[in-house]
Amino acid sequence: MDDSAATKATCETTAATSDYEPDELDDATILRLTQEIKDTEALKTPLVGELKPISVLLDEYDDPAFRGKIKVLGGGNAKYRQIRGDGNCAWIAFAFRFFELALAYHAEEIEILKKHVMSLTSLLDQAGYNENGYIDFIEETEALFSKLPDMSAEALVEEFNNIEVSSALVVHFRLLAAAYVKTHPEDYMPFIDDGEGTTIEEYCNRQIEAFAVEADHLALSALVNAVGKAELGVVYMDRSAGEDAVVHSFVPMTTTTTMTGEQIKIDLLYRPGHYDIFYR
């Protein structure tokens, strides 16, 4: 939330200083090139990776503080699925796991879940979003639901590795979270108030709606509350003291009454700055 109160104009000064040379790279070019490097790096990882034993992750870490926690957590049998670190990882991870768990449902249950998720669109209208602005993204979600009854797990991974599909789902879920915050200001304002006059609208614009800005705690809480049908556990893998990894649970404040059956239970593995999917 560091820059939630940032001013609108946030650029490094370059042009028109006395040593300015027209041949030098300007600000926009540097930004673009930096982004290209980041994008190229990110492209080396699939958006949604294969399911791997947690031991693979364990081998990446020499640090005993991390290793201990991974061991305690999974007892060696846990698995994880790596998500591309492009700033959307928490959103993609949540969306993928949501649909992956729904793969096990019967067609009728999928239809009920689809109706539920589509009914959340009214939240977007309440929050003041223009239908023209969101409809394209929601249509991707709807299309994915329609394909789900006949889909294999592999096909779902493939679907999510289509950047247009996963990006649309990311936008849809981001909008749901932002809409929930905007329609429940009393629940969130105390956390957004940074003493610098940041409004709910600004917070949502800069931290939730902005594409490729990482999800913070508040955004995840809002996402879980908005969806209403899924619980989220985030396993924190950091260097904090202690053998056990801290698990933070997000449970919807009001579980929806239109749904029957169990809640979808999603686990994410958080390492500082990045989320992957965790399979207990």
Added chain:
Amino acid sequence: MSRERRIAKELRALHDDPESGIFLQPAQGDDITHLVGSFAGPRDTPYEGGRYLVDIKIPYDYPFKPPIMRFDTKVYHPNISSQTGAICLDILKDKWSPVLTLKASLISLQSLLASPEPTNPQDAEVAKHYLSDRQGFDNTARYWAKIYAGAGVATSTDASPSEPKSIFEQYGIDPESVKIFEGMGFAQDRIIEVMNRTGIKKIGSDAPAGAEDRLLEELLK
């Protein structure tokens, strides 16, 4: 959702909403991934009366990446490069959201003209001018709006309403000094802009020492 479909939809929506005062059209031919947008300078600002053109390139992964925008019309503003038209606005960079549209982006640029953020400048020199001499800044910005953005004859607040002053009178610039620089091959509008910006309104024996050199240095940039 394809990029072209989304752009076409946006163009259609804008076409149906001429009252927005925002216009978009292909820069050339029927390539809708390279557009020119335009809007009016906001009222009660030095940009009032001007029409501003913005070059818009739509990246391959739009709307998930922001459109690449640059002012085609020269603008004198702390957050816009006076040389390249590069724009400093967060929503066109890391705070872009796919629910934003080209129209929304152009409206944000219009608001940026009305509310400069000189503490976070794109153009350091213009920002310095804005912070140190607001009246002088406004004069230059208004002058640029006139010569580059087609704003009507600017009437500064102290100008007599019945008789429009000449450009030289209006800015208190010595016409003879301008002629000297014109003789060296510099364009008149450029000379006036530099004189306004530097505050050096004349050269010669009764001008401060080094005035001519300083102006020349600016003109040659």
